[in-house]
Amino acid sequence: MTTTPVLSNVNDKDWWRGAVIYQIYPRSYQDSNGDGIGDLLGIVQRLPHIASMGADAVWISPFFTSPMKDFGYDVSDYCDVDPMFGSLADFDALIETAHGLGLRVMIDLVLSHTSDVHPWFEQSRSSTDNDKSDWYVWADPKPDGNPPNNWLSIFGGPAWQWDARREQYYLHNFLVSQPDLNFHNPDVQEALLDVARFWLNRGVDGFRLDTINFYMHDAQLRDNPPLPKEKRNANIAPSVNPYNHQEHLYDKNHPENLNFLRKLRAVMEPFGAAAVGEVGDAQRGLEIMGEYTAGNDLMQMCYAFELLSGDRPTAQFVADVMAQVDDVAADGWACWAYSNHDVVRHVTRWGLTPAAARLFTTLMMCLRGSVCIYQGEELGLQEADVAFEDLQDPYGIEFWPEFKGRDGCRTPMVWERDNSCGGFTTGQPWLPVSSEHVANAVSAQEDDPAALIHHYRRAIAFRHAHEALKTGDCTPLSVDGDVLSFTRTSGNTKIFCAFNLSDTPSDLTAPAGDWHAVGGELGSAHLSADGGIHLGPWQPYIALQQN
Template sequence: MELYPDWWRGAVIYQIYPRSFQDSNGDGIGDLRGIMERLPYIASLGVDVIWISPFFTSPMKDFGYDVSDYCDVDPMFGTLSDFDALVATAHRLGIKVLIDLVLSHSSDQHPWFKESRSSRDNPKSNWYVWADAKPDGTPPNNWLSIFGGSAWAWDATRLQYYLHNFLSSQPDLNFHEPAVQEELLDIARFWLERGVNGFRLDTINFYVHDYDLRDNPPLPPERRNASIAPAVNPYNHQEHLYDKNRPENLEFLRRFRAVLDTYDAAAVGEVGDAQRGLEILGEYTSGGDKVQMCYAFEFLSPDAPSAARFAAVLRHADHVAPEGWACWAFSNHDVMRHISRWNLTPAAARAYATLMMCLRGSVCLYQGEELGLQEAELHFDDLQDPYGIQFWPEYKGRDGCRTPMVWVADNQNGGFSGGKPWLPVAREHLGLAVDAQERAPDALLHHYRRAIAFRHAHRALSRGTMRNLHVSGEVLSFFREEAGEELFCAFNLSHDPATLYLPEGNWVPVGQELNSSGAGEDGLVHLGPWQPCLVVRR
């Protein structure tokens, strides 16, 4: 596959949650062969890249984000040969492949941790974060786990606590140990040698902890938000200065980038921080010597972003990350699907999809987003996610966005599997299945294809600058420009009609296939509810 150094810039990435994409063997769990079977569909969307969530060997306490062997495929997903075939097929279809590397922590079933916990003086004794109890037997400090409770678990063999920012079965690796960094860089090389084009780096800002294990300060109530952890979780009560976001992380990212550059590969880092996410994005993607992109959480928010909210986020990103490169998303495997989260009408869903394709940065779509899938409602007995089980019913966890992809409308399992799916297929999803939408010219699926094609047709959208962000009521507008091409983009993000005047100049309407409004003779543009105006300067 032909690569150029900044192929990632402005790319459209399609996230695949392998357990729920396509089952090829009838066991009710999606797998690598299933993904390979559906690659022609993904290619038909026009996306540039797929990101595959973890498929490594794992006890599956956190569904693959607890890795017990970084260099093999869990048997439920297939084999290394299946993976090689998937990569070859994707490349043949012109699709690049990113895989999800979980470097901040492993499973407690990983041989490294088993050795590390066996004594205080074994060769891997320092590969994880161990600390003595306080004199009263309590944990070394006040750090909290994202999954609830203390971030420290007691180990009866070493008679010490170990750090786990997530489940207690996910002990954190110690990045202050040089041998750990070397091993993780070798793992990256292993997959790059197999042909992957890069990585999505899970919890990239959690890699390094404060060496002195200082307590986190409290976070004032007015600064708390639930974008990283649900509001019912006291994790939001701390300012996370010492358990993550450490400056020492930058040097590891430089070392990781040097490996990437050897293979013309790229990485998108997941920055999980509710207060400083865009600032950290700026730090981690600046200078051309760290990761190329970082995954932004700002539009994974509970409330639908208004024109003013979009403008505020984009201006703040431009201020704190002027050299940075964001990867924008509305949905993923960790949050309620945005159709439900924002209570979107079909017209609003189209408008947000078009707007996303006009933003500066790269774009990440989550499987089923292009179908307009709603959050699935599950009974407690059907839950698999430990997060949802822990905080039910105030927080229902992540299973509702992880139910199987629906391919066939008249099949009780949506064409996902011939067996009982690991999560139930939502009945309300069946009418939105791929085959039903393929037959309906006005379906959302076709709109996503048109929006992606529109982005690719205009270099200014995928790679250009953005300037003159403006908000008038619920109309957001801006200019995109690159290599002599200039577009003016405006979006009415409301249920009410709106008007605006085109800027001075000779503008030609584009994007009519996206319901773009043209201008009258006097330059006045009439926007219907949720309608864009897309024009290019002649």
Template sequence: MSKAPIVSNTQDKDWWRGAVIYQIYPRSYQDSNGDGIGDLLGIVQRLPYIASLGVDAIWISPFFTSPMKDFGYDVSDYCDVDPMFGSLADFDAVIETAHSLGIRVMIDLVLSHTSDVHPWFVESRQSRDNDKADWYVWSDPKPDGTAPNNWLSIFGGSAWQWDARREQYYLHNFLVSQPDLNFHNPKVQEALLDVGRFWLNRGVDGFRLDTINFYMHDEQLRDNPPLPKEMRNATIAPSVNPYNHQEHLYDKNHPKNLDFLRKLRAVMEPFGAAAVGEVGDAQRGLEIMGQYTRGNDVMQMCYAFELLSGARPSAQYVADVMSKVDEVAADGWACWAYSNHDVVRHVTRWGLTPAASRLFTTMMMCLRGSVCIYQGEELGLPEADVAFEDLQDPYGIEFWPEFKGRDGCRTPMVWEQDNSSGGFTNGKPWLPVSSEHLGLSVEPQEKDPAGLIHHYRKAIAFRHAHEALKSGASTPLEVNGDIVSFTRSAGDTTIYCAFNMSDTPSDLAAPSGEWLPIGGELGGAHVAPDGVLHLGPWQPYIALKRT
């Protein structure tokens, strides 16, 4: 295979700033061997398609050896590929092919916890005095035999599980089968840094860091205080989950976590690698994002859940979020996403029309920060309706029917219309393919000039064409009714952006000065002879300042 040149990460350590990252959920992207489960060679097969979108990098969700109780987010071997996804040689083919196409590769590292069948935990639970006895978070019970404190699991119930061999409880912020590692142990930190080194030496360009703010716990195991009802929200856990009833002061967000992140950044630095951290916190997500990305010695990017929200963002909401970022994370760097493998697809979540989908896509490509898009988002896929008997996600099974879990956003990618599995597999897909998705698959959209996929390509190309949109400064967002507006600038270039975030026409006084409308390919408006911007429903106006 001939290799096209790719800019060296070490020569361009800021490659991540303003990058567009395409998330692949490997189980559901492309099956290459007919077993109904997507795999690494399937990704290799589809990399030319991904390159055609114009993205800078891919983020591959976990493919490590795992019992798959949480579909790879329960790792039993950090340095190998689960056979269902292929082999290390297949992963090498992903790296080689992606790099030949000018695409960087980021992988999902799950460092806060392992599977309970990981050899580290198997050894740790055997006794209180073995070499890995304190590699996980163990605690004696209270005198009455109950759990050490009131911490709750995101997946429901207590975050503590009794282990009869040690006659102690172990901490699990997620499934019982996902025990939390003890980051207060330097040996644990070094072992995890070695995991990073392994994959960096194998050629990866960076990491997505799962639950980055969960790494460290309060060593005193203090109870979390209750959270007043008016402060609760369902940003990171469904409203039916009692996890929302606590203020999570002590089970995560530990100040010493920054020390570990600095060590990880030092490991990454010689490779020019970058990381994007997932900040799971319903009250302080943006603040933590600022802490974790401020300066040049911690993480490059983080994403919180403000634009993964349930209610459709209004102009005022977007302005408020960006204002909060300016307040608590002005020196940091956000990575924005509307959809991913953990939330209802945003077309359904926000009830978007095709016009609204285009507007939100264009706006995301103009906001300050980097961008993650999730496989199938470029097709406008709605959330799939998965019957209870077909559910695979333990989260959905636990809270059904009030919360149906995450399977609806994880159904297979659709490539062909005239195929019951959408061209994903020759076998029976691990989750059923939605019939509603088939008409939105890649093949018919490529042939349709109005297909959303073409808008994504145009919006990504537009972002890349203007350094001000990729990495430039931003003015505070202004709101006029349903219109949000701001400028981005870099060097001697200034770009004005206005977005009508409603299904009714809205007017706005044109910005003062000489402006050249750009972005016509994105459906942008022009200034009317009366000097007013007449924005149609879900219409942008983007203009370049004349110099």
């Protein structure tokens, strides 16, 4: 498929600021060859859908060569496409098609660790004196043979694995088959910067950086201190995981990581590329986001996990989060997400009604920062119920049934209502397709003017129509009961936004000045005859002022 690039802001290095980024989990988006696994040509086929949503960019989860023990997040070749997803030629077609539709392409780089079958690791583990012997984090055992410290893996158990060939332990913050690279070695850093150069030269517009704060560890291998029970939360790991019992001071968040991020930004800069880093830290996520996005020489964006939380956000919670952002990341830029490939879908997680789902969508498009939406979110998909015998995720298999893993949010995208596989594949899908999802397929919603998919389009279009919502300043958020309000400003334009985050009506005092209501297509309330604002359950009020 030949297209002509039509990126309207091709030379705009700030294209990412306020952008709407659509996340694709490639195994589950569209299968083009009937093997039951989504692939790059399947994504090419469905890019017009994403363009129709009004997204600015796509973020594609890993498609690199991999043994797939963690479904692509265990890379064995950073510079090639796994055959199950296609070929480099297919990726080139994806870039060309996306650019022709006005979409930028961000790819998911997993730099903190590789697969244990990556040639780098195979050489590293072969001896203690080869050229790559210190490309990974190796350590001698304690005198009694135990691991060198108390660090734990997110996937359960110690973060150290014994290797008989070297008679040493290697560090793995995730699966045993995902050894951590040694970022203290400048040769490792340069090799990874070459990976970035490879994909930038191939036309990508940026990166989502997996576990960005895990890159570098404490060289002294000091023990992590215990975390008091009252400070634990399950935003990063499920509560049944002992990982939550430590304060992770030394196994991640190392300050020298900033030096590597500056090098990466310097590589990206000539291409006008942008990065969003995933900050995995339950206690210091927003603070680290501020550190990693401050100034003009680090990452453009990071997202923490505050809005990927388990409990439905209240007005006060959202205000508190944004106040903390103002406090610790005022010079940075956030990227907000409600759902992704690692958490229970937010409609299920927060128990949202259709009205509440619409209201939270509108809120997201009005918040200061950029936005990530996850495939199927625009359909209001619930978390799928995946039986134990159908599980693929090693995380869920390890902690079943208290934690069912991540497969419930990774089931195939549903395109067609009149198809048991939702139009995803003509074969046997790698995960079961939920019958409840099929009823909410794209084809069903396109034919229903009241469907959520159209609300997403309207909310995204509204954001794009108002520069104040994309890049403008934001006043501190105010809370009055269940009503959250704030004002966004750009130039001589102000937009007042209020949201009733409850299922009971609320009254709101109109802001002083000459305002006129906008956003009627989003269900925005209007001034009543008495001059007040009466918000129905899960209703916004949005008003515009121009001086």
